[in-house]
Amino acid sequence: QYKQKFIVGGNWKMNGSKKTVRRLFKILEKGPINNNTHVFVSVPTIYLAYSKSFCPKNVQLAAQNCYKAKKGAFTGETSPAMLKEIGVEWVILGHSDRRQIFKESNELVAEKVFFAKKFNLKVVACVGENQSEQAAKKTYDVIFKQTKAISEKLCGDWTNVVLAYEPVWAIRTGKTVTPEQVEEIHCALKEWICLNVCPEVGDCVKILYGGLVTGKNCKKLARQPNVDGFLVGEASLKKEFIKIINAKP
Ligand code: PEP
Numbered sequence: 001q002y003k004q005k006f007i008v009g010g011n012w013k014m015n016g017s018k019k020t021v022r023r024l025f026k027i028l029e030k031g032p033i034n035n036n037t038h039v040f041v042s043v044p045t046i047y048l049a050y051s052k053s054f055c056p057k058n059v060q061l062a063a064q065n066c067y068k069a070k071k072g073a074f075t076g077e078t079s080p081a082m083l084k085e086i087g088v089e090w091v092i093l094g095h096s097d098r099r100q101i102f103k104e105s106n107e108l109v110a111e112k113v114f115f116a117k118k119f120n121l122k123v124v125a126c127v128g129e130n131q132s133e134q135a136a137k138k139t140y141d142v143i144f145k146q147t148k149a150i151s152e153k154l155c156g157d158w159t160n161v162v163l164a165y166e167p168v169w170a171i172r173t174g175k176t177v178t179p180e181q182v183e184e185i186h187c188a189l190k191e192w193i194c195l196n197v198c199p200e201v202g203d204c205v206k207i208l209y210g211g212l213v214t215g216k217n218c219k220k221l222a223r224q225p226n227v228d229g230f231l232v233g234e235a236s237l238k239k240e241f242i243k244i245i246n247a248k249p
Contacts (some may be wrong), residue, residue, distance in 0.1 A: 006038070010041045021051050028056050066117040080119035106148075114194060147163070172234070
């Protein structure tokens with residue numbers, strides 16, 4: 001059961017090939033993967049079905065996006081029902097790439113979260129501020145607003161939804177956020193949920209951290225009591241991912 005475990009997800013983004021699938025899943029098969037960690041890997045949609053036969057039993061597959069409808073005239077989109085049908089367990093929604101490049105609004109992300117959950121996908125809902133918002137000290141305004149949109153759609157039922165806090169300015173910039181800063185923000189998010197959803201959800205919601213998590217900094221980050229796992233970009237395409245998976249003893 002993923003809820004009792006530290007969760008580590010890899011996000012390949014638009015990277016990889018069939019060869020990468022075979023190579024990286026072989027590395028995961030070899031592991032070792034700590035029994036107390038729940039692992040998922042988010043490969044590009046086109047490789048999800050192909051990955052199924054290479055994916056070790058103790059790793060689950062994730063999609064990087066899906067639409068908010070079961071079927072219909074939505075050219076280029078993938079429905080949660082389709083993902084479920086081919087054995088995908090997780091979906092990442094509201095990643096900053098989607099919000100920034102593809103202009104996904106808080107409302108659209110929230111609708112997608114609601115819909116994916118309806119189809120029994122486990123959802124990683126991403127929140128996080130960009131560089132200018134951080135510079136303007138708007139971190140909390142931004143992440144609370146993003147969380148509020150999601151929470152309004154969920155109407156108190158956060159089953160199968162985990163949050164990922166990803167400060168956009170720390171992704172691919174080399175700028176680091178200290179483990180203490182991460183802990184403070186995760187605590188604030190949980191407190192917001194306690195106050196605005198209910199204490200039961202606030203106490204058990206999981207928050208993953210994403211933003212240049214590496215083999216070097218993963219242990220320190222994993223020691224923070226409110227860091228419940230990681231969402232890993234770049235390093236999930238490397239052998240180093242195994243070290244990150246095992247960051248929590
Ligand atoms: C991401 O984009 O979700 C991410 C966390 O990337 P990286 O680990 O490469 O910073």
